[in-house]
Structures are given as C-alpha cells and as structure tokens.
Amino acid sequence: MVRRSRNALLSLPFYLWLALGLIGPIAIIVVTSFLTRSPFGQVEWTFTLDAYRTLFDYLYLNLFMRSLGLAAGNTALTIAIAYPVAYYLTKLSPTKRTWLLTLILIPFWTSFLVRVLGFMEFLRLEPLGIKLLYTYFGVLLSMCCNYLPFALLPLYAEVSKIPRSVIEAAQDLGATRWQIFTRVFLPLSKRGLIVASMLVFIPSLGEFLIPDLVGGGRVYGLGSFLQNQFLSARNWPLGSATLSLMLIITFIAAKFFLNHESENEAMR
Amino acid sequence: MIVFHFIAFLTLVFLWSPMILIVNKGFSWTAVEALLRRDDIWHAFSNSLVLGLGASVTATVMGTFTAFSMSFSSSKTRVRMLRGLSFPMLLPEISLGLAQMAWFMSVGLSLGWTTLFFGHFVFLFSYATWIMKLRVDSLDWSLVDAARDLGASDMETFKSALLPQLMPAFGASVFTCFALSLDDFLISFFVKGMNQTTLPIQVYGMLKLRIQPEIYALSLFLFCISLAGILIAKVCYPSAKSKLDF
Numbered sequence: 001m002v003r004r005s006r007n008a009l010l011s012l013p014f015y016l017w018l019a020l021g022l023i024g025p026i027a028i029i030v031v032t033s034f035l036t037r038s039p040f041g042q043v044e045w046t047f048t049l050d051a052y053r054t055l056f057d058y059l060y061l062n063l064f065m066r067s068l069g070l071a072a073g074n075t076a077l078t079i080a081i082a083y084p085v086a087y088y089l090t091k092l093s094p095t096k097r098t099w100l101l102t103l104i105l106i107p108f109w110t111s112f113l114v115r116v117l118g119f120m121e122f123l124r125l126e127p128l129g130i131k132l133l134y135t136y137f138g139v140l141l142s143m144c145c146n147y148l149p150f151a152l153l154p155l156y157a158e159v160s161k162i163p164r165s166v167i168e169a170a171q172d173l174g175a176t177r178w179q180i181f182t183r184v185f186l187p188l189s190k191r192g193l194i195v196a197s198m199l200v201f202i203p204s205l206g207e208f209l210i211p212d213l214v215g216g217g218r219v220y221g222l223g224s225f226l227q228n229q230f231l232s233a234r235n236w237p238l239g240s241a242t243l244s245l246m247l248i249i250t251f252i253a254a255k256f257f258l259n260h261e262s263e264n265e266a267m268r
Numbered sequence: 269m270i271v272f273h274f275i276a277f278l279t280l281v282f283l284w285s286p287m288i289l290i291v292n293k294g295f296s297w298t299a300v301e302a303l304l305r306r307d308d309i310w311h312a313f314s315n316s317l318v319l320g321l322g323a324s325v326t327a328t329v330m331g332t333f334t335a336f337s338m339s340f341s342s343s344k345t346r347v348r349m350l351r352g353l354s355f356p357m358l359l360p361e362i363s364l365g366l367a368q369m370a371w372f373m374s375v376g377l378s379l380g381w382t383t384l385f386f387g388h389f390v391f392l393f394s395y396a397t398w399i400m401k402l403r404v405d406s407l408d409w410s411l412v413d414a415a416r417d418l419g420a421s422d423m424e425t426f427k428s429a430l431l432p433q434l435m436p437a438f439g440a441s442v443f444t445c446f447a448l449s450l451d452d453f454l455i456s457f458f459v460k461g462m463n464q465t466t467l468p469i470q471v472y473g474m475l476k477l478r479i480q481p482e483i484y485a486l487s488l489f490l491f492c493i494s495l496a497g498i499l500i501a502k503v504c505y506p507s508a509k510s511k512l513d514f
Binding site for chain 1: 269271272273275276279280282283284285286287289290293330333334336337338340341349352354355356358359360361362363364366367368369370371374375386389390393397447450451453454458467468471472475476479483484487490491494495497498
C-alpha cells in the first residue's frame with residue numbers, strides 16, 4: 001500500500017527523537033557515572049567505579065533507602081485512599097459519578113505549583129491538630145494528594161469491569177465481606193493495583209518540588225540530592241551513578257507495565 | 269457504605285481546601301494590583317505561552333508522522349516503537365531533565381531557548397504520538413480510496429479525505445501538550461540557561477523567597493485559566509468517549 005521508502009521517511013522523526021532525545025542523554029549519564037570528578041568539578045575521562053563505591057557508602061545508601069521509603073509510603077497511602085474511592089465511584093449513579101470524578105479531577109488541572117502553594121497554606125492551618133508544614137508527614141500527605149489521579153483512574157477502570165454477578169454469586173454462596181474482598185475483589189482488580197502503584201511509585205521516586213517546598217529542605221529526597229550533585233556540588237559522576245540506579249529501578253518496574261501494554265497491542 | 273461516603277467526602281475536603289484557601293487569598297484588590305505591577309511575571313508568562321505553543325505544535329506534527337508510520341509498520345515494529353514512546357512517560361521527570369542537561373552540555377550546546385524548546389519537545393512527543401495514534405488507528409480509509417477513484421492528487425486526497433478526520437485529534441493533542449508544557453517545571457529547570465524564565469520557574473523562585481500577596485492573585489488567575497480550559501475542552505469535545513480524561 002505504502003512504499004517502504006515512504007514509510008522510512010515517515011518514521012524518521014521517531015528515530016531521531018529516540019536517538020537524540022532519549023538514547024543519547026541516557027548514554028551520557030551512564031558513561032559519566034563511570035568517570036571521575038576533577039577537583040574543580042569537571043568530569044575527567046578516567047574510568048573508575050568510584051561513584052558507585054561512594055553511592056553504596058553507608059551515608060548515601062541511607063539517603064537512597066529513605067527516598068525509596070518515602071516513595072513506597074506515598075504509594076501505599078495513595079492506593080489506600082484511591083481504592084475505596086474507585087469502588088465508591090462504581091456504586092454511584094452515572095450522573096453522580098461524573099460529578100464526583102469531575103470534582104476530584106478539577107484541582108489536578110491547575111498548575112502543579114499552585115497546588116503545592118495551596119497545600120502549604122492548608123498545612124499551615126494544621127487541619128489535623130498537629131504541625132504538618134515542614135514535616136515528613138506533611139510531605140507525605142501533599143504527595144499523596146498530588147498523585148491521587150494516577151492511582152484512581154487505573155483502579156477505577158479495573159474495578160468498574162468487575163461484574164456485579166460475580167460478587168452476588170459469592171454472597172449467595174455465603175462468603176463474608178472480608179472473603180468477598182480477598183478472594184473475589186482483590187484478584188479481579190490486581191492488574192489495576194499493579195499499574196496504579198507503578199504510576200505513583202516511579203514519579204514519586206524523583207519528586208523534587210514537594211519535599212523542597214512543603215518539606216522546606218528538611219525532608220531530603222532523591223530529587224534534592226540529584227539537583228545538589230548536578231548543580232551545586234558539581235559531582236556529576238556521583239549524580240549520574242544515582243540517576244543510573246534510579247533508571248534501573250524504573251526499568252524493572254516498567255517491565256511489567258510495558259509487557260502488558262504490548263500484549264494488548266499485539267492482540268489487535 | 270457509610271465508610272465509603274466518609275472517605276470520598278474526606279478526599280474532596282483534602283483536594284479542595286487548598287484551592288479554596290488560594291482563591292480566598294487571591295480575591296483581594298491589593299493582591300491583584302501587586303500582580304499587575306509585576307512585569308517580570310507577565311514576561312515569564314508570555315515566554316511560557318510561546319514556548320508551549322511552539323513545542324506543542326511541533327510535537328503534534330511529528331507525532332502525526334509517527335502515528336502514520338506506526339500504522340503502516342508490522343506489529344512487531346509497532347510494539348517496539350510503542351515501548352520507546354512510553355518509556356519517557358514512565359521515567360521520573362527529573363531524570364529526563366538532568367539527562368538532557370548533561371547531553372546538551374556534552375555535545376557542546378549552550379543552554380538557552382534552543383535546549384528549552386528541544387527539552388519540551390522531547391517529553392511532549394510521546395503524548396502527542398499517543399493521542400494521534402488513537403485517531404490514526406480508527407481512520408476511515410474508504411474515504412481516501414474514494415478520493416483516489418475520483419482522480420484526486422496526493423495533496424487533494426490529503427486535504428479532503430484525511431485532514432478533516434485528523435483535525436479534532438490534532439486539536440486535542442496540541443491542547444494537551446500545551447497544558448503539559450505550561451505546567452512543566454523540572455525539565456525547564458535543568459535545560460534552561462541563565463537568562464530564560466518560564467512561568468513555573470518564576471513561581472518557584474517566588475515560593476522559595478518570601479511569599480508575597482501577588483502569588484495568590486497569580487494562582488487564582490492560573491486556576492481560572494485551567495477552569496476555562498476544561499470548559500473549552502468540554503464544548504469542543506462534548507462526545508468525548510471517556511468521562512475520565514476530559
């Protein structure tokens with residue numbers, strides 16, 4: 001139908017984008033992570049594993065682990081909120097559902113920084129009766145509110161596909177509420193849970209603005225660390241090694257998602 | 269069911285209280301007046317508009333080419349291309365920004381408008397291609413065959429049979445990319461030069477220093493813009509299939 005040469009021309013932008021926008025930058029990071037930093041903050045072409053050795057030093061590993069902890073905590077909290085809301089949405093009438101979804105999603109159409117400012121104002125009022133601004137829990141709370149749609153939408157998509165008849169069948173067979181949840185509901189929405197946790201976990205791993213602004217520099221995450229190594233401390237090899245580790249984690253986490261997506265595409 | 273009512277209600281309270289606080293503080297004449305006097309903010313805003321529009325249109329045009337090329341490819345190639353496309357969408361934004369900064373500096377490009385534009389283009393391209401792909405996959409090719417049978421040239425066929433079908437998706441893609449670009453902080457933060465500011469960068473600087481009243485007025489202004497954006501999207505695409513991603 002379309003001649004091969006013409007298709008090659010059509011796909012040219014894609015391959016240029018891939019090479020110049022993605023592979024090139026990532027390759028530079030990986031290469032830099034094996035180089036050395038000169039006393040003046042330049043990168044020297046001497047091959048070492050020093051950056052990785054430093055990274056696995058107690059101090060940095062501790063920081064890395066704490067960042068992973070923040071991302072994991074955020075994922076758990078976000079899903080703990082999004083899961084019941086997703087279920088609640090399926091129970092509503094279509095009109096009410098549209099309304100509730102719209103109300104939930106409107107704040108996310110606002111600029112991210114505006115939302116962060118709003119949250120800082122909100123936390124300053126101490127709505128839970130404890131100091132929240134510039135604390136770990138405050139950071140966790142605002143991250144959770146910022147990542148809610150990433151969890152809510154895939155969860156809702158999956159939960160709404162669970163046929164009511166299956167749940168009714170379980171009820172007829174005398175299952176308790178807990179049994180219905182663990183043996184019917186949970187397995188049937190497993191895929192949504194996996195996708196949701198990935199969509200929250202990966203971006204929160206590199207979150208920079210919320211720890212920086214809501215945490216007031218007191219909550220130090222991977223994002224602040226990277227920014228510091230690249231811009232202020234000018235230790236590019238160490239920053240690149242950290243980034244490479246982050247990319248490896250992303251690769252592993254994304255593997256599942258991409259496989260699943262391409263299965264869908266291959267079935268077409 | 270009571271528990272679920274409560275959770276949904278609490279979620280709404282948590283999402284909307286920050287918005288209401290901001291609207292409340294922004295609705296004052298002193299704040300608005302202070303905002304109107306801040307030329308640097310308006311300068312950053314117009315920078316963001318130009319950058320966003322340029323990068324969005326470029327990304328959408330390139331995305332359309334890619335979407336067509338995908339639909340002509342074997343399913344194996346298509347799967348590979350899709351993997352490449354979704355990868356930057358999954359990456360933490362900071363890694364894309366830093367990697368691009370390192371890349372520009374090592375190939376000898378000095379950071380400035382060019383790198384800012386390219387940085388935005390790179391991350392918008394994935395979104396644009398996804399949106400255009402959805403449309404290209406469901407194109408009605410019989411119209412193209414009909415135009416050909418009636419003796420239309422390549423250009424005429426494109427204009428009369430393909431373009432009208434593509435236009436709505438094209439608009440949706442530019443709109444989405446524009447919104448994403450306007451809101452981007454992390455990529456701009458790393459790939460911009462010393463003298464470039466975009467709106468988010470300006471706002472970040474203002475939040476880092478002392479918080480002044482005009483920031484609330486600006487936030488209110490941005491909130492109104494996004495509300496208007498949602499309304500426009502609703503009017504332009506009333507039959508949007510999914511209620512989820514209006």
